[in-house]
Amino acid sequence: MGQRGVGGWSPVARFSVALALVLVVTAVALGGLTAFLIGRYVEDETVTFTQDAVAGHFGTVFQNSVFRPAGRSSLPRGAAPTN
Secondary structure, three states: OOOOOOOOOOHHHHHHHHHHHHHHHHHHHHHHHHHHHHHHHHHHHHHHHHHHHHHHHHOOOOOHHHHOOOOOOOOOOOOOOOO
16 A cells, blocks of 8 residues: 555656656757767768868969869879978
């Protein structure tokens, strides 16, 4: 007669705890997704801004190939880059 249900919690208490857990999990998932998407946006905008700034400032020194990945060099085969 002293215990009611599982662990002695009333149905309202169990519902409240379950609802709180669902809300916490949803908030963490939504926060993580938002942080990821904002991070990608900031990274893309930073890359674009930096490319434009470098191209505008050093446009007469460098060619557009400066922004290509290292594997796609515009140097002829066998030519070593000069530093």
